[in-house]
Amino acid sequence: MHIVVCLKHVLDPEITPRNFEINPVTYRPNVSDSDMVLDSFAENALELAIQLRDKTPGATVTALCLGNEDSEEILRRALAFTANAAVRVWEEEWEDLDGQAVGHILARTIKKLGGAELVLTGYQASDIEEGLVGPIMAEELEIPCVTLVSELELDGDRVKASCEAEGGYSVVSVPSPAVCTIISAESNVPRLLKVKDIRLARSKPITVLESEDLDLDSERSQPGARLVKAYVQNTEVNCEVLPGNDGDELAGKLADKLVALKIL
Amino acid sequence: MANILVFAHQQGDFLTPGGKEALAFGSRVASSIGGEVRAVLLGTTSEQSAKEAIACGASIAYNVQNPLLAEYNVELYVNCLYDVFQQTNADMMVVSFDRMGKDLVGRLAARLHVSAITEVVDFKTNDEKLTWIRPIYGEKAFGEYETTRLKAVVGIRQKSQDITEFTENHIGEIIPFEYTVSKEEIVTKLVVKIQAALSDIRLEDARIIVSGGRGLGGPEGFSELQTLANLLGGTVGASRAACDAGWVPSNLQVGQTGAVVAPDLYIAVGISGASQHLAGITSAKTVVAINTDAEAPIFKRANIGLVADYMTVIPALTEKLKKVLV
Ligand SMILES: Cc1cc2nc3c(=O)[nH]c(=O)nc-3n(C[C@H](O)[C@H](O)[C@H](O)COP(=O)(O)OP(=O)(O)OC[C@H]3O[C@@H](n4cnc5c(N)ncnc54)[C@H](O)[C@@H]3O)c2cc1C
Ligand SMILES: Nc1ncnc2c1ncn2[C@@H]1O[C@H](COP(=O)(O)O)[C@@H](O)[C@H]1O
Numbered sequence: 060m061h062i063v064v065c066l067k068h069v070l071d072p073e074i075t076p077r078n079f080e081i082n083p084v085t086y087r088p089n090v091s092d093s094d095m096v097l098d099s100f101a102e103n104a105l106e107l108a109i110q111l112r113d114k115t116p117g118a119t120v121t122a123l124c125l126g127n128e129d130s131e132e133i134l135r136r137a138l139a140f141t142a143n144a145a146v147r148v149w150e151e152e153w154e155d156l157d158g159q160a161v162g163h164i165l166a167r168t169i170k171k172l173g174g175a176e177l178v179l180t181g182y183q184a185s186d187i188e189e190g191l192v193g194p195i196m197a198e199e200l201e202i203p204c205v206t207l208v209s210e211l212e213l214d215g216d217r218v219k220a221s222c223e224a225e226g227g228y229s230v231v232s233v234p235s236p237a238v239c240t241i242i243s244a245e246s247n248v249p250r251l252l253k254v255k256d257i258r259l260a261r262s263k264p265i266t267v268l269e270s271e272d273l274d275l276d277s278e279r280s281q282p283g284a285r286l287v288k289a290y291v292q293n294t295e296v297n298c299e300v301l302p303g304n305d306g307d308e309l310a311g312k313l314a315d316k317l318v319a320l321k322i323l
Numbered sequence: 324m325a326n327i328l329v330f331a332h333q334q335g336d337f338l339t340p341g342g343k344e345a346l347a348f349g350s351r352v353a354s355s356i357g358g359e360v361r362a363v364l365l366g367t368t369s370e371q372s373a374k375e376a377i378a379c380g381a382s383i384a385y386n387v388q389n390p391l392l393a394e395y396n397v398e399l400y401v402n403c404l405y406d407v408f409q410q411t412n413a414d415m416m417v418v419s420f421d422r423m424g425k426d427l428v429g430r431l432a433a434r435l436h437v438s439a440i441t442e443v444v445d446f447k448t449n450d451e452k453l454t455w456i457r458p459i460y461g462e463k464a465f466g467e468y469e470t471t472r473l474k475a476v477v478g479i480r481q482k483s484q485d486i487t488e489f490t491e492n493h494i495g496e497i498i499p500f501e502y503t504v505s506k507e508e509i510v511t512k513l514v515v516k517i518q519a520a521l522s523d524i525r526l527e528d529a530r531i532i533v534s535g536g537r538g539l540g541g542p543e544g545f546s547e548l549q550t551l552a553n554l555l556g557g558t559v560g561a562s563r564a565a566c567d568a569g570w571v572p573s574n575l576q577v578g579q580t581g582a583v584v585a586p587d588l589y590i591a592v593g594i595s596g597a598s599q600h601l602a603g604i605t606s607a608k609t610v611v612a613i614n615t616d617a618e619a620p621i622f623k624r625a626n627i628g629l630v631a632d633y634m635t636v637i638p639a640l641t642e643k644l645k646k647v648l649v
Pocket of ligand 2: 065066067068098100101123125181183185187191192
């Protein structure tokens, strides 16, 4: 049982708006290395992958990232989660890819790695939030895809997944191999890493692959959409801060205000 | 003239909100670049929703009638929409990026060998060239994108379109679309569907929402908010931090990955106002923030602000309003 989990290196989504700028020339955010983190839903996927592996005799987890050298940081993190292997694919000219191209390249990388019974991704990366990589990989690999999955269970040669549904949730069953895109849930809260595992992860190998190692389709490795402009939009509202000395006074003012504005 | 195919999803005899948003968006694109909107409806219904699609701007409604399509199944829907796209020689397909859209957009685009673009809220035209506008970086910025292929599947962000205006007297034609579906195509098998316990008012429909965050310090604070919400005929919401802490169930989460709400009044209590939270309340009419930190970003979105400890304000507010309202 080979589980591949796809990890993206993204701008920290919790960066305070005050420190967030878009470069007016490159249209990319001005970031320092310390602002980059492992995408949060991908981290939930990683946690789930490790849990599944530990329950399944003989299973292995490969962490896979399409990214430049800086993104090895998140692969080290995956190794500290005790992933069995880490693979990074990269070419200089892949700077401006979108989810379609990334999905194609990752799918071909997985083929190159000998395939996988289960491929996990986050459901939407917290930077651009395309929500495309999982479904595109499934289409490329011609296997099923279950999106918005919170829990997974291996059931012989099938995969049982609980996923968000309109007004509740569904449990679905698909044959393996399959792609699942993961959302956060109580059961996949990322573990606290052990110092020992972090240390061991430092010396583990990371396999680096390039386009010539993969059997890429030249058209499909081109992005389907290109960013032509980006800007921060000022959505600040003028807030009327009510004056008052204590909660009681403030509550009174707020009550009067809501009534006067005919909101209540 | 561009042929814009819209997936007009229906449930029962009515279009879903996502279906209507996709139609509203498709119609705007059509009138801007000179195109025609054609809706595709899947399932087994009367012609009611096809008529609704026409009222929403479609000049043709392709009705694919098949009992197997009555229940959503990703493989059947992808196969069928693929077929309709090809056979009607569409230039673009517009789909709501709702629960279903998240399954469909990527798969359809990959199979059709066309561009995919998701979470679109708006567009611009420049010499008939379209650029798609969507939020990026957790709603901290907007990006404008060009699609690189001739055709595209466009996923529309939920709750981003105005669906109020449509005209009953718009004319169009309902065309039955022949499509043979086989059970064999189903790969994803539904085991069980579980309806969440319905709270009295759905967040999405609530007129008044009192929301709590990490600042409440624990689940107890939420019962104070519940009392206030009950008095106002509203409902309780929460930030992701409060849901993740297990203080309230996750279906109360408001924001980018939770409910997108549009109440008349949104009271944010002990919520800092992260961009991902604000993404859920862009359509709220009046926002009141109660927070001990005058520098919290929520005050940049709120219309009325109280810099105070919620514990001193909320019970007093409930008492005051009881007198005024009851
Ligand atoms: C991909 C992604 C998606 C996300 N989606 C969502 C989403 O859908 N919804 C969402 O909410 N978040 C979402 N988040 C999380 C978001 O970034 C914030 O972490 C979260 O909203 C913070 O919640 P909070 O405001 O309750 O907590 P905090 O940011 O910790 O804020 C608590 C606030 O309470 C105030 N406070 C403390 N004590 C008191 C008191 N006694 N009285 C009054 N005020 C007090 C503090 O001053 C502070 O401002 C997402 C994050 C990521 C990465
Ligand atoms: N460059 C990448 N390398 C590895 N995985 C990725 C990459 N981009 C996206 N993913 C995966 O796909 C998920 C969804 O991303 P997206 O489709 O970009 O919203 C992420 O949470 C990751 O699991």
